[in-house]
Amino acid sequence: MERLPAQVAERLVLPVIAAPMFLVSSPQMVMEGCKAGIIGSVPLLNARTVGYFG
Structure with a gap:
């Protein structure tokens, strides 16, 4: 699993992602x-x- 770039990860409180939906x-x-x-x-x-x- 790839890690998020530091500039993105440090701004997240919870790792919430809006999953892509076809x-x-x-x-x-x-x-x-x-x-x-x-x-x-x-x-x-x-x-x-x-x-x-x-």
Whole structure:
């Protein structure tokens, strides 16, 4: 298992991650999670085009 970079790990109180969910996760959901202080991600299969991440 990879460790989080120190600059990320030292800011976490609890290691909370918004797990990627196929067809439900979105860049907006990830941004809102980050604003709330958690880590978020989007599954690659959600990206139908490269523009999805723009």
